[in-house]
Amino acid sequence: MAVSTIYSTQALNSTHFLTSSPSSSSSKQVFFYRRQSQTNRSRFNTIITCAAQQTIVIGLAADSGCGKSTFMRRLTSVFGGAAVPPKGGNPDSNTLISDTTTVICLDDYHSLDRTGRKVNGVTALDPRANDFDLMYEQVKALKSGVAVEKPIYNHVTGLLDAPELIQPPKILVIEGLHPMFDERVRDLLDFSIYLDISNEVKFAWKIQVRF
Numbered sequence: 678m679a680v681s682t683i684y685s686t687q688a689l690n691s692t693h694f695l696t697s698s699p700s701s702s703s704s705k706q707v708f709f710y711r712r713q714s715q716t717n718r719s720r721f722n723t724i725i726t727c728a729a730q731q732t733i734v735i736g737l738a739a740d741s742g743c744g745k746s747t748f749m750r751r752l753t754s755v756f757g758g759a760a761v762p763p764k765g766g767n768p769d770s771n772t773l774i775s776d777t778t779t780v781i782c783l784d785d786y787h788s789l790d791r792t793g794r795k796v797n798g799v800t801a802l803d804p805r806a807n808d809f810d811l812m813y814e815q816v817k818a819l820k821s822g823v824a825v826e827k828p829i830y831n832h833v834t835g836l837l838d839a840p841e842l843i844q845p846p847k848i849l850v851i852e853g854l855h856p857m858f859d860e861r862v863r864d865l866l867d868f869s870i871y872l873d874i875s876n877e878v879k880f881a882w883k884i885q886v887r888f
C-alpha cells in the first residue's frame with residue numbers, strides 16, 4: 678500500500694497528485710502514471726492514467742472539516758468526468774459518482790445516529806460509533822466486483838436513512854474519519870492519503886462553513 682500525507686502548511690491551495698506508485702503487493706497490478714504536457718509544464722496539466730485488474734481502493738483520512746470533500750472533488754476530476762450524487766436517489770446522499778470513480782463517505786458507517794451518540798456520550802470519532810464490520814464487508818465486496826446496499830448517514834437530520842445501491846467502480850475512494858483504523862479495511866487499501874491540517878487552518882475553514 679502506498680501512503681501519502683498532505684500537509685496544510687506547505688500550500689493551502691495546492692493539489693497533491695498521485696505519482697507513480699506500484700502496489701507493494703506483487704499480486705496486484707496498480708499503476709498511476711504521471712505525465713506532463715510538452716507545451717505547458719504547469720502541474721495542473723498533469724495527466725494520470727491507471728491500469729488495474731480489479732477495483733482500486735483509495736483511503737482518504739482527515740478530521741472533520743479538513744477538506745476531504747474538496748480534495749476528493751479535485752482528485753476525481755483528475756481521474757475523469759464530473760462527480761455527481763447517485764441519480765434519483767436520496768438527495769442527502771454523501772456519495773459521489775463519476776465515470777471512473779465512486780466516492781463513499783465513511784460517515785455512512787456510523788452505527789449511532791446523532792441522538793444515539795449524545796445519549797452514549799461518544800463523538801463520531803469514537804470507534805464505538807462506527808460499524809467497522811459492515812465497512813469491511815462492503816469495501817471488500819466492492820473491491821471484488823459485487824454491488825452493495827450501503828447505509829446513508831444523513832448530515833441534515835442526523836439520522837440513518839434507508840440504504841442506497843452502490844455498484845463496483847474502477848476506482849473506489851473511501852473518505853472519512855477512519856479509513857485506516859480497522860486492520861481489515863486498511864489491508865484493502867491500495868493507496869492511503871492523510872490530510873494533516875494544522876488546527877489554525879482547520880478552525881478557519883470550519884468557521885467559513887458554519888458562518
Ligand SMILES: Nc1ncnc2c1ncn2[C@@H]1O[C@H](COP(=O)(O)OP(=O)(O)OP(=O)(O)O)[C@@H](O)[C@H]1O
Pocket residue numbers: 689690691739740741742743744745746747748882883885886
Ligand atoms: N485547500 C483548501 N484551501 C482553502 N479552503 C479549503 C481547502 N480545502 C477545503 N477548504 C475549505 O474548508 C471547508 C471544509 O472543507 P470540506 O467540506 O472539503 O471538508 P470535509 O473534511 O469534507 O468536511 P466534513 O468532515 O464536515 O465532511 C470548506 O469551506 C472548504 O471550502
Ligand SMILES: O=C(CO)[C@H](O)[C@H](O)COP(=O)(O)O
Pocket residue numbers: 740741742784791801831832833835853854
Ligand atoms: O462529518 C463528520 C465526520 O466526518 C461529522 O462530524 C460526523 O459525521 C457527525 O455528524 P453530525 O455533525 O451531522 O452530527
